[in-house]
Amino acid sequence: MKVLVISCSPRKDGNTELLLKEAFKGASDAKADVEFLRLQDFRIHPCLECLLCHKAGECVVNDDMQMLYPKLISMDAIIFGSPIFFMSIPAQGKAFIDRCQPFWAMKYLLKREFVPGKRIPRKGVFISVGGTKLTYLFSGAIKVVKSLFKVLEVDYKGELLLKGIDQKGEILKYPDALKLSYELGAKITK
Numbered sequence: 001m002k003v004l005v006i007s008c009s010p011r012k013d014g015n016t017e018l019l020l021k022e023a024f025k026g027a028s029d030a031k032a033d034v035e036f037l038r039l040q041d042f043r044i045h046p047c048l049e050c051l052l053c054h055k056a057g058e059c060v061v062n063d064d065m066q067m068l069y070p071k072l073i074s075m076d077a078i079i080f081g082s083p084i085f086f087m088s089i090p091a092q093g094k095a096f097i098d099r100c101q102p103f104w105a106m107k108y109l110l111k112r113e114f115v116p117g118k119r120i121p122r123k124g125v126f127i128s129v130g131g132t133k134l135t136y137l138f139s140g141a142i143k144v145v146k147s148l149f150k151v152l153e154v155d156y157k158g159e160l161l162l163k164g165i166d167q168k169g170e171i172l173k174y175p176d177a178l179k180l181s182y183e184l185g186a187k188i189t190k
């Protein structure tokens with residue numbers, strides 16, 4: 001089973017990454033083939049809205065997204081992690097998601113199967129952390145991630161949402177949260 005762990009945080013070893021590393025361990029201890037992708041390390045241009053993908057089912061922008069598309073096709077599960085930036089997800093994550101428009105085109109316009117040989121729907125979970133304790137802190141980000149999962153033929157299987165975590169590495173003070181992340185990583189492989 002192939003699991004993709006995707007981090008939208010620009011902060012290396014920040015709270016999102018620390019949580020995702022636990023989820024990574026949980027999935028790899030459960031014998032999954034797991035890959036960690038830090039979106040910050042890739043060159044991902046925002047969508048140009050040229051709409052050429054609506055005809056071809058492929059994106060014409062030649063950047064690192066071209067090496068991520070095959071991974072999104074071949075994965076069986078996705079662990080998507082993001083901090084909250086301005087009540088949503090950081091630009092790194094949003095650019096990545098907008099560039100998934102070819103999948104939307106294949107699914108809804110071209111009616112083309114793009115995950116052949118895979119069990120559909122696949123599984124996904126969302127892990128998020130925000131600095132404040134606002135009531136609706138995660139609702140914007142959850143909507144964005146659910147809409148990505150739907151387009152990628154992924155069932156939203158669960159979430160781990162942590163409020164009031166702001167300083168770099170602060171999540172380490174909450175071993176229970178790290179344990180829950182580990183467990184989520186293991187659970188997604190079942």
Ligand SMILES: Cc1cc2nc3c(=O)[nH]c(=O)nc-3n(C[C@H](O)[C@H](O)[C@H](O)COP(=O)(O)O)c2cc1C
Binds near residue numbers: 010013088167
């Ligand atoms: C540009 C920016 C915008 C932010 N916006 C919010 C916000 O809207 N609400 C919030 O609770 N925290 C906000 N934060 C705080 C982060 O969510 C918080 O520091 C989080 O722990 C960062 O996670 P990371 O270490 O994984 O990057 C923001 C931080 C930055 C840098």
